[in-house]
Amino acid sequence: MSDTGRRSRILQAAIADGLLHPQRAPLAAFMDWERVTSNVQHLMHAFPSHLTTLHAFAVKANSLVPVLTRLRELGMGAEVASNGELTAALRAGFAPERIVFDSPAKSWQELRRALELGVSLNIDNFQELERVRQILSETPSTSEIGIRLNPQVGTGGIAAMSTAGVHSKFGVPLDDPGMREQLIAAYLENPWLRRAHTHVGSQGCPLPLIARGVNELVRFADEVNLRAGFAQVRTLDIGGGLPVDFETDAPIAAFDEYVAELHEGASRLFSGDYAIVTEFGRSILAKHGFIAAYVEYTKQVGGRDIAITHAGAQIATRTVFMPEAWPLRIEGFTESGEAKPTGTAVVQDVAGPCCFAGDLVARGRELPRLVPGDIVTLLDTGAYYASNPFAYNSLPVPGVYGVSMAAGARPEFSVVREAQLDLELTAVATE
Ligand SMILES: Cc1ncc(COP(=O)(O)O)c(C=O)c1O
Structure with missing residues (x-):
């Protein structure tokens, strides 16, 4: 049919x-639902099985709880970007450690809630890092925490959806003068920073551009670990953004092609030194x-x-x-x-x-x-x-x-x- x-x-x-x-x-x-299931199963098999991988669905793409429940049952985690999305993910039954909290505007209340629950956190900027330090000095947390980097590798076809341009509002701009050093120093001073994150953009970002951004992420993590003298950064969150074909009835997203591109452009990602988190939204649903x-x-x-x-x-x-x-x-x-x-x-x-x-x-x-x-x-x-x-x-x-x-x-x-x-x-x- x-x-x-x-x-x-x-x-x-x-x-x-x-x-x-x-x-x-x-x-x-x-x-x-049948199509959603086969697409997610395809994603689950696209990454090498010897790596620890969490595919966190970007809840912004569809935050309806029955949809999230189904994706959880299919083995996905959840990426949230607000208190409301966090509540939806919890209602859908995601374990806090399988939820990742991103957002450039996390309030004190959101940070406290995420850290109390043990939700993973991608810190957006140095001011947020200071807040997190303060909260952790008062109350310990089991959350895995990292910082979002802007690898500044360029923009894709839709400027409004591109987050790795020179002026993007997201993350710490890696190539701005002095920023790389400042960021490495932040990791070395705060050994509880065990993750690093990037998301190059959504829809319209060609796969080689995404791979370049991911490669910068891996290079950064390698450098931190070398300077720290131990495997401090253990998890790399490579974001989502796999473009969707809006022109034909192709039921399976190009996850295999994406992984092949990462093998080509960011091969160290697959070294086994890092667990991988992804944050696909559009390509899932x-x-x-x-x-x-x-x-x-x-x-x-x-x-x-x-x-x-x-x-x-x-x-x-x-x-x-x-x-x-x-x-x-x-x-x-x-x-x-x-x-x-x-x-x-x-x-x-x-x-x-x-x-x-x-x-x-x-x-x-x-x-x-x-x-x-x-x-x-x-x-x-x-x-x-x-x-x-x-x-x-x-x-x-x-x-x-x-x-x-x-x-x-x-x-x-x-x-x-x-x-x-x-x-x-x-x-x-x-x-
Ligand atoms: C941080 C982050 N992760 C993941 C996504 C999901 O992107 P997509 O739906 O294109 O996969 C977005 C989209 O805005 C995002 O900002």
């Missing part, structure tokens, strides 16, 4: 179950979720066809505000969930419901002619889309459903996040 056929089966079952409904539920999102929305109206404006749907900036925020950086594939289905024949394609804009002119999820796209009552799907949206809604126009947060599809069987749904009633319905329901 083609992937479009698979989505069609999911839509038909969702319509039959009332999870998608033109009035009551005009927008919903779906996660394909993006391809295994999609959003479905009803077309409410269609119109022609200035010779242009526009379909107005219920999927816009509230769930596709990046695509709407940065369309060149985050284009999404879109498909058209009939009201009964059948794929529309592609023979009759016309150029259309696909708009969302938000009250600003730029709320478009596709511009000038060739698609089967959409009519009111049709359904559009926004593909590759399992990470950073429906799970991370934007509260504009007080639009209700859509339901998210997990789908299990044994071969040939009818899709079975589980609730990942309840659909929020819109405020009008909520008011009626609570009267």
Whole structure:
């Protein structure tokens, strides 16, 4: 069965179950559990088995607790970047020692909580290091602690997602005058610093660039260990950022290719001297979720066809505000969930419901002619889309459903996040 056929089966079952409904539920999102499972299993086998490896899922990519629970059951850890994400990870049952806390703005309260729990910590800067020293002088902790380095190897295709540029806000800039020495001195003065971390960027960073950043991390750790005279740094956290293919239905992320690139560009990572932590987000889930929305109206404006749907900036925020950086594939289905024949394609804009002119999820796209009552799907949206809604126009947060599809069987749904009633319905329901 083609992937479009698979989505069609999911839509038909969702319509039959009332999870998608033109009035009551005009927008919903779906996660394909079988696909998530095979992708994660692939990741688990991509790194050499003789190394100790923790694959910590970047919770920012999808912080819904049932999703996190499933990833934990598949053997992943969790990377969190706020108190809220830490709470979600704990609710999903992750053991504190399998959680890594990153963030450039950790408050005293967040630091105390992480250190008390024994969550691993990547310190972002020297001021944060001073806070951590102070907390540790009052209360010992079992947390594994490191510092995030900015290897300053350059930016990728999306500047806003690149974190290893000269001016990035993250980490200690390794190449700035005097910084490398200052950082090494910090490690030598604080032998409880047993880790080091880098994350070169997300989406748009070519693999050789990521490998160069990781190589700088390994070189730095080797230097600390040499100067310390013992294996002080034992764990290297190489971040996430594996780019996702938003153009085709490729179900498995390029983990093997990534590891091959690391062998090529950062071979010391595999020496056995270091345990490895990864922090993949998008590459774990993006391809295994999609959003479905009803077309409410269609119109022609200035010779242009526009379909107005219920999927816009509230769930596709990046695509709407940065369309060149985050284009999404879109498909058209009939009201009964059948794929529309592609023979009759016309150029259309696909708009969302938000009250600003730029709320478009596709511009000038060739698609089967959409009519009111049709359904559009926004593909590759399992990470950073429906799970991370934007509260504009007080639009209700859509339901998210997990789908299990044994071969040939009818899709079975589980609730990942309840659909929020819109405020009008909520008011009626609570009267
Ligand atoms: C520190 C850190 N780790 C991991 C990630 C996850 O990146 P991706 O979802 O591209 O794998 C991010 C993304 O912003 C990040 O900032």
